[in-house]
Amino acid sequence: MSDGPLLVMEDISHSFGAVRAVVDVSLAIPRGTTLALLGESGCGKTTLARIALGLLAPDTGKVRFDGEEITGKRIRRSVRRRMNMVFQDANASLNPRWQVRDSIAEPLNAFRLVARQTDPMDRVEELMQLVGMAPELGKRLPAELSFGQIQRVAIARALASDPTFLVCDEPTSALDVSLQAHVLNLLRGLQERLGLTMLFISHDVGVVRHMADLVAVMHRGRLLEFGAAEAVFTRPRHPHTRQVLPLIPDVPVNAASVETATGCCFRARCPLATARCVAEAPALEYADGVAVACHAVEEGRD
């Protein structure tokens, strides 16, 4: 139980009405590593993250956290405490009328992590120092802090219950480049110091490159390529990955709306698509430690 991957997701599918948000996704995150989900808005990244945390029960598939199945169950408090999330809009995730130190202390109270006769504020100070904030700022309201400081408060609160698994959903996409660098450095440093296992979500290729040990490239709810970040970034195989990595400024627009109910979800925009891609959806095939779902790669036409 202690050596296997911390999080395992098997054949996860989930639909919202007619929209298939996640289709047959299987992923495992080894302990102490960061897996980044890379994909455009609406590709199913956030839905998959919510399923990983047990916040959403998938239509089909299983999620195991530290060997224990958590799908569709009421998660025990001792397990729940070990997973947490940092959101894109940190400001909206804090109570505007609470001093930020009370927001940081909330998980301590909710999980009853403060022993009697000890002051929870000692632990809050420790957490604030961990994220590089002066403890005096704890008495401020969110409106009295800068964007960067608010994101640090959100990170401190996410770490309050001493989690082993942290989901970060676009934590820097609302920030300026200069603040983004500070927050990314902080998260990388915390991941290493605390040995966190992270699921990191972003549409920014550069941010993913900086954060990820493993990369999963998603498109329209499906996993198209999955492997060690170094391998995927130095030698991307899937035609979609090859299109998004150099960030070509001019993507054809209308093709995105072409109906692709059958076959490969990327075929409408793929330069390598054939009749087989229209008829049959490719499955993930492993080669050299990277998994790719593409007929062209399988047939050696790439």
Place this chain on the structure above:
Amino acid sequence: MTLLKVDELQVIVRGGMAVDGVSLTLGQGEVLALMGESGAGKSLTAAAIVGLLPPGSRMKGGIIAFKGKRIDQSNRAGWRKLRGKHICAVFQDPYGALDPLQTIGVQLTQTLRTHQPQLTRALLRDRVAEWLEAVSLSADRASAYPHELSGGMRQRVALALAMAPGPEILIADEPAAALDMPLRAQLAGLMRRLAQAQNTSVLLISHDIRTALAAADRVAVMYAGRVLETGPAAAVLQSPRHPYVAGLIASMPGLAERKHRLPVVSGRMPLPGTAPRGCVFRQSCHNASDQCRAERPAQPASGAACFHPLPELADAGIRA
């Protein structure tokens, strides 16, 4: 030909100088990206140019001239004549520009009819279809309401609405900020193509370096109300001479290698009214000298506003 000239613009917000001596020029058919982090003064500069400074702020000094004629002292009627026909704007939130109760076809028709009253109904219908296609939407989308479109589509409709009157200048304030990376690149490319086709000049406000590189001919980078570096987009962004601009670009995670730590720009940008004597960046600058503490470097027509600019590098910064 210089279409727009901003000279030594100063804007005061609640007593603090938020824009302090900004000079810009925009030539015919040119795309100029005005860059900088939140609070640097770029949106206020743009708002002053269209005469839409928010309550609590006012122009304190400087000149804004359109085709050689001063416009910053225009009255309401004067501004109304300029806006739409000569100067149009798109903002970050396309919802604000679209009427939720009208189809996008009706909104485009209204805009076209206001500026070209001679068009017949049949011609109007054709023009609406043309504009939708110009922003990569199919003509049958004319019957869609704004809420039926995705964020990227709405922003493209807002762009069509702004461009349809055929303005000479388009002011685009962070049009792509709410969009994801591939859509940002797409919108930037689209804007550039439309501007070229109509010979429209664009002032693009953005903090996104990749968007600026993809869309702009020239860039001006602002910090604490001042322009710290300006020049051709590729030159400034790939071989910056100002220490702030160089630091900003170095802090962007690149694709080639995974660094252990990203370099960061130290210190915080001074808030309006708290900028130090001398150079506004000196408190965060590693090269600051006595001269930087005593005097404020002037903004050059092209290059870095810095007493100790970095050497020109053959291969630095980012690539598109």
